[in-house]
Amino acid sequence: MKLSNMLSFPIESYCEGDLLYWPGFYLQQQANEFYNTCVEQLEWRQEQIKMFGKLVTIPRLQAWYGDEYAEYKYSGLPLTPLPWNKTLLTIKEHCQQQLQTRFNSVLANYYRDNNDSMGWHSDNEKQLGFQPTIASVSFGQERKFCLKHKYSSEKINLTLQSGSLLVMQGDLQQNWQHALPKSAKPLQGRVNLTFRHIINN
Numbered sequence: 001m002k003l004s005n006m007l008s009f010p011i012e013s014y015c016e017g018d019l020l021y022w023p024g025f026y027l028q029q030q031a032n033e034f035y036n037t038c039v040e041q042l043e044w045r046q047e048q049i050k051m052f053g054k055l056v057t058i059p060r061l062q063a064w065y066g067d068e069y070a071e072y073k074y075s076g077l078p079l080t081p082l083p084w085n086k087t088l089l090t091i092k093e094h095c096q097q098q099l100q101t102r103f104n105s106v107l108a109n110y111y112r113d114n115n116d117s118m119g120w121h122s123d124n125e126k127q128l129g130f131q132p133t134i135a136s137v138s139f140g141q142e143r144k145f146c147l148k149h150k151y152s153s154e155k156i157n158l159t160l161q162s163g164s165l166l167v168m169q170g171d172l173q174q175n176w177q178h179a180l181p182k183s184a185k186p187l188q189g190r191v192n193l194t195f196r197h198i199i200n201n
Contacts, residue, residue: 022164023164070104114183124174128173
């Protein structure tokens with residue numbers, strides 16, 4: 001595995017929060033292999049979540065994997081972890097070594113084309129702790145990743161490359177939202193793995 005030089009985007013205008021980005025965390029050949037393996041082997045589902053009191057089908061496929069006790073819930077959707085497979089464990093170990101932190105779960109998202117997306121939100125559920133570290137690995141099609149400050153509306157846009165690692169930590173989830181918008185341009189598939197540590201007392 002080849003590691004690139006880290007690009008760091010500290011967010012200091014209105015709050016503390018860290019956004020770190022390695023555009024070449026994996027070589028392209030390895031990224032392509034991980035993409036194909038994830039598409040073929042993960043148990044993808046199209047879930048429904050609550051928005052404004054109504055059930056809405058999310059515009060992407062997803063899967064939740066992790067340790068046996070890593071139960072998670074967001075937007076009214078309870079997630080029971082599937083057992084880790086070899087590929088996810090390998091990628092998790094790479095992220096843990098790079099960041100010197102431990103993850104016990106991963107939310108996998110499969111954006112099949114330009115019509116699949118993720119709306120504005122923060123990963124600030126109590127199960128993630130007060131200042132969670134979330135490691136986001138991308139494979140496949142490049143996509144625009146957007147952040148917006150909750151109080152000032154300051155925005156940051158990044159293009160997440162295949163094989164990249166994006167890390168959100170510190171106070172970022174308390175003060176910022178993030179999204180992956182649809183695109184008017186036709187796009188190929190993208191797999192995103194967001195590694196987390198669930199705290200269940």
